[in-house]
Amino acid sequence: MPGMTAPLHAPAVVHALAGRRLGHPVYLFQRIGSTNDEAKRLAVSGAPEGALVLAETQTAGRGRAGRTWLTPPGAALALSLVLRPNVTPRQAARLTMLAGVAVCEALEAVAGVRPALKWPNDILLGERKAGGILVESGLAGERLEYAVLGIGLNVSAAPPPEQVEFPATALEVESGRVVDRLTLLAAILDALAAHYDGLAEGTALQAAWQARLAWLGQTVVARTAAGEVTGLAEGVDADGALLVRLASGEQQRLLAADVRLRPSR
Ligand code: BTN
Numbered sequence: 131m132p133g134m135t136a137p138l139h140a141p142a143v144v145h146a147l148a149g150r151r152l153g154h155p156v157y158l159f160q161r162i163g164s165t166n167d168e169a170k171r172l173a174v175s176g177a178p179e180g181a182l183v184l185a186e187t188q189t190a191g192r193g194r195a196g197r198t199w200l201t202p203p204g205a206a207l208a209l210s211l212v213l214r215p216n217v218t219p220r221q222a223a224r225l226t227m228l229a230g231v232a233v234c235e236a237l238e239a240v241a242g243v244r245p246a247l248k249w250p251n252d253i254l255l256g257e258r259k260a261g262g263i264l265v266e267s268g269l270a271g272e273r274l275e276y277a278v279l280g281i282g283l284n285v286s287a288a289p290p291p292e293q294v295e296f297p298a299t300a301l302e303v304e305s306g307r308v309v310d311r312l313t314l315l316a317a318i319l320d321a322l323a324a325h326y327d328g329l330a331e332g333t334a335l336q337a338a339w340q341a342r343l344a345w346l347g348q349t350v351v352a353r354t355a356a357g358e359v360t361g362l363a364e365g366v367d368a369d370g371a372l373l374v375r376l377a378s379g380e381q382q383r384l385l386a387a388d389v390r391l392r393p394s395r
Contacts, residue, residue: 135204135205135285135286135308135309135310135311136310136311137186137204138158138184138186138311138312139158140156140158142312143156143158143184143312143315144156146312146313146315146316147182147315147316147319150316150319150320150323151180151319151323151326152179152180152182152211152319152322152323152326153180153182153211153315153316153319154178154180154181154182155177155178155181155182156181156182156183156184157172157181157182157183157184158184158185159183159184159185159186160185160186160187161185161186161187161188161189161203162183162185162187162188162189163188163189163190164188164190164191164192164210164280165183165184165185165188165191165208165209165210165280166192166210166264166266166278166280167190167192168183168210169181169183169210169211169212169278169280170266170268170276170278172212173212173268173275173276173278174268174276177212178212178214179212179213179214180211180212180213181211181212182209182210182211182212182319183209183210183211184207184208184209184315185201185208186201186203186204186208187201187202187203187204187206187208188201188208191208191282192264192280193262193264193282194250194251194262194264195388197295199262199264199282200289200293200294201282202284202287202288202289204286205284205285205286205287205300206282206283206284206285206286206287207281207282207283207285207311207314207315208280208281208282209280209281209315209318210278210279210280210281211278211279211280211281211319211322212276212277212278213225213276213277213278213279213326214275214276214277215274215277215326215329215330216329216330217274217329217330218272218274219267219269219272219273219274220369221329221332221369222265222267222274222277223250223265223369223370223371223385224329224332224335224368224369224370225265225277225279225329226250226251226263226265226370227335227336227339227366227370228279228322228325228326228329228335229263229265229279229281229322230247230251230253230263230339230342231247231321231325231335231338231339231342232318232321232322232324232325233245233253233261233263233281233283233318233321234247234253234342235317235321236314236317236318236320236321237253237255237301237314239317240309240313240314240317241301241304241305241307241309241314242305242307243255243301243304243305245260245342246342246343246344247339247342247343247344248344248345248389249343249344249363249366249372249389250370250372250386251263251264251265252296253283254344255299255301255304255305256299256304257297257344258288258296258297258298258299258304259294259296259297259298259299260283260284260288260298260299260300260301260304261281261282261283261284262281262282263279263280263281263282264280264282265277265278265279265280266278266280279322281318283301283314284298284299284300284301285300285301285302285309285311285314286300286301286302286308286309287300287302287303288300288303301314325338332368332369333368335368336366336367336368339366339370340365340366343363343365343366345363345389345391346363346364346365347362347363347364348362348363348391348392349361349362349363349391349392350362350363350374350389350390350391350392351389351390351391351392352372352374352384352387352388352389353387353388353389353390354384354386354387355386359374359376359382359384359387360376360377360392361374361375361376361377361382362374362375363389364381367383371383371384371385372384372387372389
């Protein structure tokens with residue numbers, strides 16, 4: 131069937147991830163509500179760092195700000211990883227940077243594409259969204275007890291245009307290559323592991339993230355809870371905030387917003 135990739139089978143997944151720092155134990159579902167919800171349940175019941183939840187399709191996949199995330203059966207990668215990082219709750223946004231950089235590196239290596247990161251959590255191929263990241267944290271008082279790092283990627287097909295807010299695409303459409311999901315998964319986990327120890331320090335991640343930032347140096351419009359902010363996208367800081375230079379000359383640090391490129395006049 132067009133748009134379908136080879137189905138994921140548990141023994142093949144376990145075999146492909148053997149010997150890796152992240153990706154054990156692995157829980158593979160043909161159909162689940164949300165892999166992030168399942169990973170949170172596992173984390174609360176003591177799952178170790180590296181535990182991985184995968185699903186062929188999600189019936190209640192979630193994106194940022196409560197949006198729906200669609201996972202067409204057999205055409206996507208939907209994964210959630212349990213992590214127990216040594217960062218403060220304030221630094222948890224670094225995990226979104228970690229995932230963004232790792233996914234870009236994996237896509238570059240496996241599919242030969244040049245992805246861009248749309249702040250804060252979108253993976254773009256040719257100005258269209260091919261993936262997204264959703265990090266959710268569990269706190270114990272002032273301490274980050276666990277984080278669930280959720281990644282959704284459209285591999286062979288994207289959801290239909292009428293069902294998405296931002297124009298969507300899929301990896302195979304943009305690369306013109308057939309992509310093996312297990313190879314891609316293993317590459318993502320390797321890239322996550324390679325950058326994981328840099329989380330506490332943060333600046334190497336910041337540089338790698340900023341190098342792939344979509345619309346860097348261009349005028350963007352950010353919709354925040356306090357209203358719209360228009361300015362030049364100057365970069366991101368070590369904690370993942372977007373730095374925008376306003377017409378007044380002041381630099382604003384945005385922690386949460388929906389950003390779009392200002393249409394040319
Ligand atoms: C976004 O674009 O706002 C983020 C989308 C994140 C989707 C992934 S798919 C795997 C994991 N499970 C979920 O319910 N969401 C994330």
